[in-house]
Amino acid sequence: MTSVAEVEHPGPAATDGEIAAINLESACRGAWARFAQDPRLPGVAEEIVDSERLASQFLGDLDVLDRLDLLASKFARADDSSRAPLVQAEVASAAHRFDDARGYLARAARTGAPREAIERQALAIDQACGVELDAVLAARRGFAKASGRLEDLVPLGALLADLERFAEADTVYRRALFSYDDVSPFPLAWVCFQLGMLWGELAAVPDPALAAIWYRRAIDYLPGYVKARVHLAEIYASQDRMGDAEALLLPALSSRDPEVNWRLADVLIAQGRFEEGERQLDAARSGFDQLLGRHLLAFADHAAEFYAGSGNDRRRALELARTSVANHPTRRAVKQAQAIAVIGGEAAAASGLHEACGAGMPV
Amino acid sequence: MSDHVDGPRSIGDPAADITDLFAFTSPENPARTVLAMDVFPSAGEDAMFSNIIDYAIAVRHMTVAGVGNNAKFQPADDEIRFSFRFETLKHDAAGKAIQRGVCKLPDGRELSLTVNEENGTSTPEGDVRVFAGLRSDPFYLAWDIAILKKLPNLLQHTNVLCIVVECDTRRVLDPAKGSLFGAIAETVPPQKRGLLGPAISRIDWIGRPEQTNMRLNNPAMSEITDLRDLWNQQTPFAISKVLQPLFLQRLKDSIATWDMLDGKADWMPEAIAATANVLLDDFLLFDVAKPINDKSHLEIEKSTLSGRPYQTGGGRTVDANSIDILLTWLVNNDREFLLGGATGATKPGMNVFPYFATPNTELQTVSESVELAATPDDVWSLIGQFGGAWHPLNARVSLTGAGIGQLRTILTLDGQQIVERLEAVDEAKRFLRYSNIAGMAVSHYTSTLEVKPKGSGSVVDWRAQFLAANATDRAMKVRVSTLFKTGLESLKPRFGVAK
Numbered sequence: 001m002t003s004v005a006e007v008e009h010p011g012p013a014a015t016d017g018e019i020a021a022i023n024l025e026s027a028c029r030g031a032w033a034r035f036a037q038d039p040r041l042p043g044v045a046e047e048i049v050d051s052e053r054l055a056s057q058f059l060g061d062l063d064v065l066d067r068l069d070l071l072a073s074k075f076a077r078a079d080d081s082s083r084a085p086l087v088q089a090e091v092a093s094a095a096h097r098f099d100d101a102r103g104y105l106a107r108a109a110r111t112g113a114p115r116e117a118i119e120r121q122a123l124a125i126d127q128a129c130g131v132e133l134d135a136v137l138a139a140r141r142g143f144a145k146a147s148g149r150l151e152d153l154v155p156l157g158a159l160l161a162d163l164e165r166f167a168e169a170d171t172v173y174r175r176a177l178f179s180y181d182d183v184s185p186f187p188l189a190w191v192c193f194q195l196g197m198l199w200g201e202l203a204a205v206p207d208p209a210l211a212a213i214w215y216r217r218a219i220d221y222l223p224g225y226v227k228a229r230v231h232l233a234e235i236y237a238s239q240d241r242m243g244d245a246e247a248l249l250l251p252a253l254s255s256r257d258p259e260v261n262w263r264l265a266d267v268l269i270a271q272g273r274f275e276e277g278e279r280q281l282d283a284a285r286s287g288f289d290q291l292l293g294r295h296l297l298a299f300a301d302h303a304a305e306f307y308a309g310s311g312n313d314r315r316r317a318l319e320l321a322r323t324s325v326a327n328h329p330t331r332r333a334v335k336q337a338q339a340i341a342v343i344g345g346e347a348a349a350a351s352g353l354h355e356a357c358g359a360g361m362p363v
Numbered sequence: 364m365s366d367h368v369d370g371p372r373s374i375g376d377p378a379a380d381i382t383d384l385f386a387f388t389s390p391e392n393p394a395r396t397v398l399a400m401d402v403f404p405s406a407g408e409d410a411m412f413s414n415i416i417d418y419a420i421a422v423r424h425m426t427v428a429g430v431g432n433n434a435k436f437q438p439a440d441d442e443i444r445f446s447f448r449f450e451t452l453k454h455d456a457a458g459k460a461i462q463r464g465v466c467k468l469p470d471g472r473e474l475s476l477t478v479n480e481e482n483g484t485s486t487p488e489g490d491v492r493v494f495a496g497l498r499s500d501p502f503y504l505a506w507d508i509a510i511l512k513k514l515p516n517l518l519q520h521t522n523v524l525c526i527v528v529e530c531d532t533r534r535v536l537d538p539a540k541g542s543l544f545g546a547i548a549e550t551v552p553p554q555k556r557g558l559l560g561p562a563i564s565r566i567d568w569i570g571r572p573e574q575t576n577m578r579l580n581n582p583a584m585s586e587i588t589d590l591r592d593l594w595n596q597q598t599p600f601a602i603s604k605v606l607q608p609l610f611l612q613r614l615k616d617s618i619a620t621w622d623m624l625d626g627k628a629d630w631m632p633e634a635i636a637a638t639a640n641v642l643l644d645d646f647l648l649f650d651v652a653k654p655i656n657d658k659s660h661l662e663i664e665k666s667t668l669s670g671r672p673y674q675t676g677g678g679r680t681v682d683a684n685s686i687d688i689l690l691t692w693l694v695n696n697d698r699e700f701l702l703g704g705a706t707g708a709t710k711p712g713m714n715v716f717p718y719f720a721t722p723n724t725e726l727q728t729v730s731e732s733v734e735l736a737a738t739p740d741d742v743w744s745l746i747g748q749f750g751g752a753w754h755p756l757n758a759r760v761s762l763t764g765a766g767i768g769q770l771r772t773i774l775t776l777d778g779q780q781i782v783e784r785l786e787a788v789d790e791a792k793r794f795l796r797y798s799n800i801a802g803m804a805v806s807h808y809t810s811t812l813e814v815k816p817k818g819s820g821s822v823v824d825w826r827a828q829f830l831a832a833n834a835t836d837r838a839m840k841v842r843v844s845t846l847f848k849t850g851l852e853s854l855k856p857r858f859g860v861a862k
Contacts (some may be wrong), residue, residue: 013553015376015413016451026407027377036728036828077815077822181563182375183552184417232645
């Protein structure tokens with residue numbers, strides 16, 4: 001577990017989060033402009049995927065998946081090399097369309113894509129789907145040992161956390177954080193967020209105070225980090241610090257992430273501001289509905305959580321949770337579905353879920 | 364590319380990624396020398412410098428310590444260093460982001476500046492003037508260099524963040540101690556020790572263009588270890604003695620590979636070894652006592668290796684065709700100049716401070732497509748004719764000339780005349796590209812039309828990029844989009860719609 005000295009250590013210095021966010025958008029626009037000139041320009045389609053995924057992960061830009069779909073289809077039409085199916089696979093993975101992604105990877109293999117690029121993506125899909133985890137763990141350890149780089153250590157930490165090896169995950173994350181020697185705040189904010197999740201939500205015995213420190217640090221690196229704001233606001237709300245939670249969420253409203261509306265609604269209602277709260281709940285409902293209409297698999301788990309709670313539609317929550325389990329039967333997805341079934345009084349469904357997913361469950 | 368995106372580490376923060384370094388005599392005043400570094404490949408309009416990076420240009424006096432196959436340039440110990448730091452953003456009353464910075468001069472004086480201020484800022488004494496901000500990328504690469512195939516400029520219409528130092532040559536560089544100099548630029552992160560060890564010394568550095576992306580990581584060589592990140596961790600002017608043999612061998616192998624890229628051997632083994640030795644000491648050589656022009660880049664090295672006194676000041680000007688100069692040297696040892704698919708960058712340099720061209724405005728893009736039931740060949744046989752009159756809004760089309768460069772004059776149904784130039788055509792790939800010469804309220808208009816197979820039918824992609832002129836962006840986008848859609852819709856009754 002994280003030592004006090006390490007939590008107190010300020011962590012590696014990084015470029016200011018506001019500048020980094022502006023530069024990310026700037027680089028992304030530049031890449032799109034070059035893509036428009038000629039979609040086949042070396043590395044440009046791949047650069048767009050990387051930049052857009054960063055914008056989605058950190059800045060809560062919900063239009064990213066639409067833009068990536070457009071990119072993938074245009075690129076596939078323009079480029080007949082193995083680059084196109086690799087990009088299509090990555091875009092499909094980003095939208096949690098893992099079966100599609102596997103299909104594209106098979107095509108990439110047939111068209112001569114580099115083996116390492118295919119294996120890296122296949123590994124990420126296996127990890128996301130919770131399959132072949134022993135092999136995934138061995139491969140992740142291999143990559144992390146060979147490079148020692150943050151981008152290989154964080155996925156290893158995430159896998160260890162999924163496998164409920166929390167102390168080991170914590171060690172790996174900290175190694176990632178303190179070995180980082182570049183100056184981009186995105187990777188650092190990512191590790192801090194993962195540590196927040198580890199101690200706030202995944203650990204057998206959560207430590208909200210420790211989680212809050214890591215989420216705060218993620219926001220210090222990147223003030224626009226929407227998910228870190230949402231998670232920290234949840235902790236503040238659970239500690240009855242409604243004003244602090246509201247202050248965290250308000251700047252994130254512009255992201256249009258319905259999770260922000262949802263958590264803000266909870267905070268407002270807890271303060272007796274029912275009318276404002278209801279408005280935010282309506283916005284959350286409408287936001288989730290729109291997202292599910294466009295990218296069901298990508299948002300099924302988050303929407304399930306919403307409808308099981310403040311969204312107040314347990315039948316829909318269970319449906320979505322089942323969809324999520326069917327798409328990627330990870331331990332977390334199954335647990336979520338079981339919990340929703342139990343809340344809804346569907347003991348048989350909960351049991352069925354367990355049995356149905358037993359074979360695919362990570363151990 | 365020159366030093367664009369040259370290693371895994373530098374990809375982390377694009378504002379720390381150095382693209383180019385320049386050294387030349389000021390076009391405004393021959394008594395002044397200009398040093399400049401560019402960072403952030405393909406920077407967008409709002410790009411800013413990192414607030415924690417030290418952006419530095421360092422210059423040392425040099426002596427010629429050997430000629431011919433013993434050619435060697437020896438740096439002095441003392442360094443003339445210009446070091447830039449930038450702040451976090453401030454916002455003006457309208458919310459516009461403003462970034463300020465400071466340049467620390469070699470003698471310790473500090474010069475405050477504001478990013479993107481066109482005139483830059485000068486010391487009260489007038490001996491140093493600096494600029495920092497967004498400019499058009501002066502570098503151009505118009506090759507698929509691994510196979511020596513000409514392409515349009517891969518960096519067309521891109522921008523970079525640029526740092527310019529213009530100084531009084533006599534007062535700042537002290538040429539009385541010698542007029543030959545070597546320059547490098549580097550991006551240095553904070554040097555605090557972390558929990559797991561010391562900080563890295565630098566994120567990126569550059570001397571001559573293409574040390575990393577073409578010489579150490581030669582794209583024409585397969586199955587080689589990427590040495591770029593290791594190179595970026597070397598100390599400029601003092602490459603690790605332990606690692607020197609590794610880099611030297613790679614440089615020799617790389618030059619030998621370049622030599623055979625055209626199938627002809629133009630280099631002797633001993634010349635390859637001597638050149639690799641010179642290139643291992645990676646700094647941009649310039650001599651302030653001799654003329655530096657667009658063609659003098661690398662002349663100091665080449666003449667010295669040939670055993671002759673050098674004639675020019677070497678260096679690198681804004682408009683120097685550095686990639687073709689280098690490629691010609693490496694591939695055929697200057698037997699025959701290799702000119703890529705472009706003769707200049709998006710914009711040429713300027714004769715006045717800050718010498719680097721104003722940034723490119725972001726191009727407007729229109730893209731339309733249609734899926735048809737007919738085969739690509741059938742569709743292409745109609746629309747692939749540059750002089751074809753298939754578009755329903757065209758009353759008449761006439762051609763002038765033939766092949767690439769031919770002009771088509773279109774008389775539209777509403778009486779307007781549009782002139783377009785064929786820039787490229789590939790019948791096998793069913794692709795053509797043309798530009799607009801006259802008749803539309805646009806500049807930098809380039810359009811591509813392409814037919815690709817899809818299922819048992821085909822898909823036609825038609826896209827354009829342009830800057831609106833004498834019209835709003837929106838109005839021009841609507842006009843071009845309507846033009847494309849009308850044309851593509853007209854293909855449906857002819858060829859059927861894909862199911």
